[in-house]
Amino acid sequence: MEDILLIEPNYANKYPPLGLMKISTFHKQLGDCVVFAKGTLPDELAEKRWDKVYVSTLFTFEWEETKKSIEYALTVVKDKKMVFVGGIMATLMPELFMETFPTINLVKGLLNREGTLGLLNEQYIDRLMPDYEILDEIDYKYPATDAYFLYMTRGCGMKCQFCAVQTLEPEYVPYISIRDQIAEVDRRFGAKRNLLLMDNNMLRSNQFDKIVDELIELGFGKGCTYPSPHTGKPLQRYIDFNQGLDAKLLNEHKAKRLGELAISPARIAFDHIEDEEQYKRALELCAKNGIKYLSNYILYNGEDFTGKGQHYRADTPEDLYTRMRISMDFCDELNTKYGNNGRVHIFSFPMKYIPLNAINRSFVGTHWNKKYLRAVQRMLIPTQGKGISTRSFFEADFGNTPEEFIENLAMPEDLLGLRGHFVEKREESKEDRKKRYSQWKVNHARIDEWTRLYRSLGDDYTSYVDLIQDNDFSMDNYAKASTPTLQKMFIHNLSYLAILRNIETLGVEILTYIKVEFPILYAELLKYVIHSEHTQFSSLQGMLTLQGTAYITDVIRAFIEEPYLKTNVFDALYKAQKALKKIVLDTRSLDIALRFKLANAISDTELRNIMRLGLEGDEKKIEARLYQKSKQLREALREQNEDEIASEVILDKIKEIISLLQKVYRKEVK
Numbered sequence: 001m002e003d004i005l006l007i008e009p010n011y012a013n014k015y016p017p018l019g020l021m022k023i024s025t026f027h028k029q030l031g032d033c034v035v036f037a038k039g040t041l042p043d044e045l046a047e048k049r050w051d052k053v054y055v056s057t058l059f060t061f062e063w064e065e066t067k068k069s070i071e072y073a074l075t076v077v078k079d080k081k082m083v084f085v086g087g088i089m090a091t092l093m094p095e096l097f098m099e100t101f102p103t104i105n106l107v108k109g110l111l112n113r114e115g116t117l118g119l120l121n122e123q124y125i126d127r128l129m130p131d132y133e134i135l136d137e138i139d140y141k142y143p144a145t146d147a148y149f150l151y152m153t154r155g156c157g158m159k160c161q162f163c164a165v166q167t168l169e170p171e172y173v174p175y176i177s178i179r180d181q182i183a184e185v186d187r188r189f190g191a192k193r194n195l196l197l198m199d200n201n202m203l204r205s206n207q208f209d210k211i212v213d214e215l216i217e218l219g220f221g222k223g224c225t226y227p228s229p230h231t232g233k234p235l236q237r238y239i240d241f242n243q244g245l246d247a248k249l250l251n252e253h254k255a256k257r258l259g260e261l262a263i264s265p266a267r268i269a270f271d272h273i274e275d276e277e278q279y280k281r282a283l284e285l286c287a288k289n290g291i292k293y294l295s296n297y298i299l300y301n302g303e304d305f306t307g308k309g310q311h312y313r314a315d316t317p318e319d320l321y322t323r324m325r326i327s328m329d330f331c332d333e334l335n336t337k338y339g340n341n342g343r344v345h346i347f348s349f350p351m352k353y354i355p356l357n358a359i360n361r362s363f364v365g366t367h368w369n370k371k372y373l374r375a376v377q378r379m380l381i382p383t384q385g386k387g388i389s390t391r392s393f394f395e396a397d398f399g400n401t402p403e404e405f406i407e408n409l410a411m412p413e414d415l416l417g418l419r420g421h422f423v424e425k426r427e428e429s430k431e432d433r434k435k436r437y438s439q440w441k442v443n444h445a446r447i448d449e450w451t452r453l454y455r456s457l458g459d460d461y462t463s464y465v466d467l468i469q470d471n472d473f474s475m476d477n478y479a480k481a482s483t484p485t486l487q488k489m490f491i492h493n494l495s496y497l498a499i500l501r502n503i504e505t506l507g508v509e510i511l512t513y514i515k516v517e518f519p520i521l522y523a524e525l526l527k528y529v530i531h532s533e534h535t536q537f538s539s540l541q542g543m544l545t546l547q548g549t550a551y552i553t554d555v556i557r558a559f560i561e562e563p564y565l566k567t568n569v570f571d572a573l574y575k576a577q578k579a580l581k582k583i584v585l586d587t588r589s590l591d592i593a594l595r596f597k598l599a600n601a602i603s604d605t606e607l608r609n610i611m612r613l614g615l616e617g618d619e620k621k622i623e624a625r626l627y628q629k630s631k632q633l634r635e636a637l638r639e640q641n642e643d644e645i646a647s648e649v650i651l652d653k654i655k656e657i658i659s660l661l662q663k664v665y666r667k668e669v670k
C-alpha cells in the first residue's frame with residue numbers, strides 16, 4: 001500500500017480536477033491511501049512524506065501557482081522522481097516544465113491508454129469513474145459539484161489555430177457511452193442532479209443521435225426532474241455542454257434533437273465578427289426548438305488566425321461592442337418571433353483571449369492596449385461572472401454606440417466605477433441620503449469634466465491614447481503629456497493621494513486647474529485629508545510649498561464646513577511645516593482642540609471659534625482659549641469615566657493631554 005498525494009495548484013477553478021479524481025479512483029482500487037490538497041496540505045500533514053505526488057495543471061497563465069505546487073510536491077515526496085505532472089499546461093508546454101523541474105515525470109495528453117503513467121497494473125485511467133469523495137477533503141468549494149462530469153466524445157478535429165484541443169486530444173472519438181459511469185457514480189456516491197458534458201465538439205459526431213438517445217434514456221430529456229435529496233421534491237435537472245456548441249455545425253435536425261434534452265444553457269460562441277450570420281442562425285435554430293436559455297462567450301483581444309476553413313482578422317474593441325450589440329438586438333427579434341411560449345434569454349460573457357503559450361495574463365492583442373483591457377475587466381465587475389443579459393445594463397455599462405464604448409474604455413478606471421444612476425435605499429435616514437446624493441453629484445461632475453476634456457481632444461486624440469495605453473500613470477509618463485488638456489486628463493487617472501504627493505511635479509498650471517477651473521477636485525482633495533486619520537506629513541509638503549499659508553487656511557475652512565474630529569491633518573500639517581523649516585502656524589493647537597471636543601470639554605461652537613482663530617493665524621488666542629478650558633477637560637474626562645476613575649488608562653489619557661498642552665504652551669497646568 002502506498003501513500004499518494006494529489007495536488008491541484010491553488011488557483012480558482014470552476015470545475016473539479018477530473019484527472020486527479022480519476023487517478024484517485026485508480027490508486028484506491030490498488031488499496032493505496034490517497035489524500036487531495038488544494039495548493040498545500042494542512043499543517044497536521046506537513047511532516048508526512050509521500051510515495052507518489054500528482055500535480056494537475058490547467059491554464060498556461062497560471063504558471064506561477066503551478067510552479068509553487070510542483071516545488072511543494074518535490075519537498076514532500078520521498079523520491080523526487082515520483083512527482084507526476086500532467087494536464088493541459090503540461091501538455092502544451094512540456095519543455096518549460098522539463099527545464100524548470102528536470103526530475104519530474106511529465107505526463108502529456110490524456111490518460112487514455114494503459115500504461116500512460118508507466119505504473120504497474122495501470123489501467124485506462126481516463127475511462128475510470130472520478131472519485132468525488134476527495135472534494136470533501138479540502139476547504140475550497142468548486143462552484144459546480146452536484147453534477148456528473150463526463151465526456152461522450154473526445155477531441156475535435158477542426159484544428160483552429162489558437163485552440164489547444166488539437167494538441168491535447170488529437171484524435172476525434174465520436175461516441176463514448178456514459179451509461180456505466182453514471183451507474184457507478186450513483187452506486188458509490190448517490191445520484192447527481194445535473195450533467196456536465198465537457199466535450200469539445202459534440203456536434204461533429206456522426207453518432208449524435210445515439211448520444212441524444214442515451215442522454216434521454218439516462219434521465220436528461222427535456223423537463224426531466226430529480227428528487228431533492230433533502231425534501232424529496234422534484235427538481236429540474238440540466239445538461240450543460242460546457243465547452244459550447246459549434247454554431248457552424250448546428251442544423252435543423254441537430255437543433256431539434258438538442259431541443260429534446262434538458263439543455264440549459266446552450267452555449268454558442270461568437271468569437272469573430274465574421275461569424276455573425278452563422279451565429280444568428282444557430283441562435284434562431286435553438287429558439288425555434290424550445291431552447292430558451294442561451295449563453296455566448298465573446299472572445300476579445302484576439303489575433304488574426306485561420307480556423308474552420310476560414311481566415312479571421314484580429315478583433316478590435318469596436319468588434320467586441322458590435323458583437324454584444326448584435327446579441328442584444330437579436331434576442332429581441334427572437335422574442336418577437338418565438339417568445340410566445342416563454343422568453344428567450346441570452347447571456348453574453350466577454351472573454352479575454354490569451355495565447356496558448358502565455359505564462360501570465362498580460363498579453364495585449366494588436367488592436368487593444370492595457371488600459372482598454374483593464375477597463376473591460378472593470379466594466380464586468382458588476383456582472384459577478386453571471387454574464388450580460390439585459391439591454392439596459394449593457395447600454396449603461398458599455399455605452400449606446402461603439403464610439404461611446406471607446407470613450408468608456410479611455411475613461412479613468414475609478415470614474416468608470418462611479419457611473420450609474422442614483423439609487424434610493426430603503427431605511428436610509430434623510431441625512432445619509434443627502435450625503436450620498438451630494439457625493440454622487442460630485443462623482444458625476446468629475447465624470448462630466450473628464451468627458452468634456454476627452455471630447456475637446458480633436459487631433460490630440462491619438463496622443464491621449466498613446467499616453468494612457470500602458471495603464472501607466474507614473475510621473476515619468478506624465479512628463480510625456482505634451483499639452484495642457486493631456487495633462488489635465490492625465491490627473492483624472494490619479495488617486496487623490498497621488499495628486500497630493502506629486503503636486504509639485506504636476507505643476508502650478510495643474511494646481512490652478514484644480515483650484516480655479518475645476519474646484520470640485522480641490523474640494524475633494526481637502527475632504528480627503530480631513531477625513532483621514534493617517535495622513536502622512538510628506539503628502540502635504542507639496543501643497544504647502546506651492547501655497548504656504550493659503551493651503552492651511554483652506555484646510556481649516558474645509559474642516560469648519562465638514563468637521564471630522566478624528567482627523568490627524570492638523571498634526572500632519574505641523575510636521576510638514578517643520579520638515580520644510582517654515583512654520584507659519586503651529587497647527588498642533590488645532591489638533592489639541594479636537595481632543596478637547598472629543599472629550600466634550602468644549603462645544604461645537606467653541607471648536608468652530610477656535611478654528612476661526614486658526615484662520616486668522618492667531619496662535620496666542622487659541623492657546624489662551626484652550627488653557628481656559630483645560631480644567632473642564634480634566635473634569636470631563638473624569639466624569640465620563642466615573643466608575644473607572646482609578647483606572648490607569650484614564651489617568652494616563654489625562655496625563656498625555658496635559659503633557660501635550662504643557663509642551664505647546666510651556667505652562668504648568670494644574
Ligand code: SF4
Binds near residue numbers: 156160163164165166
Ligand atoms: S472548433 Fe472549437 S474545439 Fe475545435 S479546434 Fe476549433 S476552437 Fe477548438
